[in-house]
Amino acid sequence: MTKKFFLILFCFLSVNLFAQQKPDNLFPQRIVLNLTPEPATSIAVTWRSLSEVYNPIVQIAESTQWINFKQKVTEINASKESFITDKSQEVFHYSAVIKNLLPNTVYVYRVGSDSIWSEWNQFTTADSKNTPFKFVYLGDPQNDIMEYCSRVFRAAFKNAGDADFWLFGGDLVSEPYDDLWGEFFYSAGFIFRVTPLIATSGNHDHLFIDADGKIKKSKVISDRWLTHFTLPENGPEDFKETTYYIDYQGVRFVIINTNDKVEEQSKWLDNLLSNNPNKWTIVTFHHPIYSSTSERDDKRTRNFLQPIFDKYSVDLVLTGHDHTYSRSKKILNGNAVADNEKGTVYVVSVSGPKAYPLGNRYNDLFVKTGEKVQLYQVIEVNDNKINYKSYTVNGQLYDSFELTK
Numbered sequence: 001m002t003k004k005f006f007l008i009l010f011c012f013l014s015v016n017l018f019a020q021q022k023p024d025n026l027f028p029q030r031i032v033l034n035l036t037p038e039p040a041t042s043i044a045v046t047w048r049s050l051s052e053v054y055n056p057i058v059q060i061a062e063s064t065q066w067i068n069f070k071q072k073v074t075e076i077n078a079s080k081e082s083f084i085t086d087k088s089q090e091v092f093h094y095s096a097v098i099k100n101l102l103p104n105t106v107y108v109y110r111v112g113s114d115s116i117w118s119e120w121n122q123f124t125t126a127d128s129k130n131t132p133f134k135f136v137y138l139g140d141p142q143n144d145i146m147e148y149c150s151r152v153f154r155a156a157f158k159n160a161g162d163a164d165f166w167l168f169g170g171d172l173v174s175e176p177y178d179d180l181w182g183e184f185f186y187s188a189g190f191i192f193r194v195t196p197l198i199a200t201s202g203n204h205d206h207l208f209i210d211a212d213g214k215i216k217k218s219k220v221i222s223d224r225w226l227t228h229f230t231l232p233e234n235g236p237e238d239f240k241e242t243t244y245y246i247d248y249q250g251v252r253f254v255i256i257n258t259n260d261k262v263e264e265q266s267k268w269l270d271n272l273l274s275n276n277p278n279k280w281t282i283v284t285f286h287h288p289i290y291s292s293t294s295e296r297d298d299k300r301t302r303n304f305l306q307p308i309f310d311k312y313s314v315d316l317v318l319t320g321h322d323h324t325y326s327r328s329k330k331i332l333n334g335n336a337v338a339d340n341e342k343g344t345v346y347v348v349s350v351s352g353p354k355a356y357p358l359g360n361r362y363n364d365l366f367v368k369t370g371e372k373v374q375l376y377q378v379i380e381v382n383d384n385k386i387n388y389k390s391y392t393v394n395g396q397l398y399d400s401f402e403l404t405k
């Protein structure tokens, strides 16, 4: 009788323990879509769990008006990577690049394994034609992300929920702590599950924690960046997932890692832009050429990148790092030119709460500057027009301009 009682009690506790622990530890976290170099026919998805999932899978189907899409699901095995966090916790990151998709098509997907799945989410592949689209650009979130960036991300999503993707200008988190990455994903909620993310890496994305627990600078991208994202690898060999390009519906987006070897990368950029069939070119990197703070003046990006922007008439350069806002006139060879001439517009923006004082070194070149403001940009591309709008977190149109071609 006693034996039987304890056996039943053991089974009851085991079932309950299993029921309580399994979802928490195996449930997919930090799910993010990333654009690939073939955005009309493929997409990357990355996620993690606290305990190891032995057979991580992405299920995907064309979306249907009811749940019968489940009858046509394709399963893709994801790759797996074990990672030890700064709290000495082993976690597991999974990623898959889903290929052979149809352009301009709504897909439904979920991630997980045989027994535990995320919710079904939807995304739309890029069009294979130069159809008009919009994207969101955000400068550095970096600090107190959960506390202060949540409202920026959510305001941007409410304003432009139909944006095709979000582009970040670097310094996603201030230090490479797992909790801060957790804040980044918490603040975005479901947004990155339905709107692909691309990003350039800032100086804070190049930090690591040494054996003594101290934060150190590195020329190499943080392993947290590489585990959390699956970004393109079509740039220079040393800059996989940090320097790359994507041709998106008539725009060549070039993302450059300006933390190291800028001169070397400028040769890659020169070659890349010498063969560019797109009508528009937008370049993003972290360190501004025309700094809007007084302390900074980045000669590397100006000396090595700007001549190439001039040579190929890059339309728009989106940067961060300065924790202020500035938008330049059209610039060619370091001088302002008329709106109807060839030239490049340079933007510095910030989404997070950290604020530096404005400088005045390049005031002659700027149309608009600002400090102590959290912003997001909604940028629409419509064949012969780029329509740029910068909004404050509390909903005011802060700056806008159009480029026509």
Ligand SMILES: [Fe+2]
Pocket (backbone or CB within 6 Å): 140, 171, 202, 203, 204, 286, 320, 321, 322
């Ligand atoms: Fe920075």
